[in-house]
Amino acid sequence: MSQIKIPPVDSSSDDREILTEIAILYYQEGATQEEIAKKFSISRIKVGRLLRKAREEGIVEINVRYHPIYSAQLEQRLVEKFNLKRALIALDNADNQEQRKQVAVLVSAFLANNLQDNSSVAVGQGQNVAAVADYAGIVPQRNAHFVCAIGGTHRSGDSINADHICRQLAKKFGGSSETLYAPAYVNSSKTRADFLAHNTIAETLKQARNADFALVGVGAMNENSHMVKLGWFSQQEFAEARLNEGIVGDIGGFDFFKLTGENARTRLRDRVIGLDTEDLRRIPNVIAVASEERKALALLGALRTGSIDILATSVSCAMTLLNMAE
Structure with missing residues (x-):
């Protein structure tokens, strides 16, 4: 290699070009730090510092691709730690x-492998559950029955509405869906009691309680929750529930x-029309889906309820979850 003198590096555009050149030599062309040091007439120690600076300034981004064996080890640790039947772990994506x-791809595959003709599935709401229904992968047709485990939302929440998700899953697996003809959230416990006393609503919830599977999301208690954004609860109600009552999700x-x-x-x-945690404990296969690392604290609490059998999440969330639990 011919030698090139390198000036002191600061944050100017010329110096970023030098950092970029060094990064390309090292990360893309496979040059050693010693070869780069000779090329630029600098020490190996300085090459290491410049490569670190290239990472710090965003010139270089390092993405770790986990080997399937690593994911399998994470799954096994989750299964043992939380007494699960399965853990489905997806690689991280920014x-x-x-x-x-x-x-959702992993959950869809799990359902494809485990649903039988005439299986019944109680379905919750939320973005992660909706993603399972929306995934367009090819799955075997099952005469499965998908039942709403919670009431409906208003128009702006249709895509994460349990009824919408049930219909999509029924279409996907060639089965049928059951609507819960009630709002998901009401203004008072009395209104809730009146709805629950209705024969049609009571019958649908009974079907959900007797399901073979449940597909649910896990939500975190923060002011950016979709429950708050859609107006079901106020930011103050969520903040008070978190701070005064210790609710995490x-x-x-x-x-x-x-x-x-x-x-x-x-x-x-007292304002929700749907199943409860005790109902989930009676369902043999409860699948909880939460892909976001920020939900790790909520997932930890959810797993400790003893109502989850299969967990579907990401590598980073799984690692954070295990670190918190240990």
Whole structure:
């Protein structure tokens, strides 16, 4: 290699070009640090510093691709730690929508392999659950029955509405869907009690409780929750529930829990028309889907409720979850 003198590096455009050239030599062309040091007449120690600077300034981005064996080890650790039947772990993706899709691919495949003709599935709401229904992969046709485990939302929430998701899943697997003819959230516990007393609503919830599978999301208690964005609860209600009652998340959109897994006897729950955590414990195969790492704390509480059998998440969320639990 011919030698090139390198000037002191700062943040100017010329110096970024030098950082870029060094990064390309090292990461793309496979040059050693010693070869780069000779080319630029600098020490190997300085080459290491410049490569680190290239990473810090965003000239170089390093993405780790996990080997399938690593994912399998993570799955095994989750299964043993939380007494699960299965853990489905997707590789990390920086784009939230793509991350949900990658997790949804695994859940879709799990359902394809495990649903039988006449299987019944209780379905919750949310973006992660909707992603499973929206994934356009080829699956075997099953005469499965998909039942809403929670009432409906208004128009702007259609894509994450349990009824919409049920219909999409029924279309995907060649089965049928059952609508819960009630709103997901009402203004008072009395209104909720009136709805639950209705024969049609009671019958649908009974079907959901007797399902073979449940497909639910896990939500975190923050002011950016879709429940808040859609106007079901106020930011203040969520903040008070988190700070005063110790609530860390919801499961399926219909029940709330603390970090210990203890059910939260909260006023929020008294306004929801749907199943509860105790109902989920009676369903043999509850699949909880949460792709976002920011939901790790909520997932920890959800897993401690003892109502989840199969967890579907991302590598980063799985690692954070295990670190918090240990």
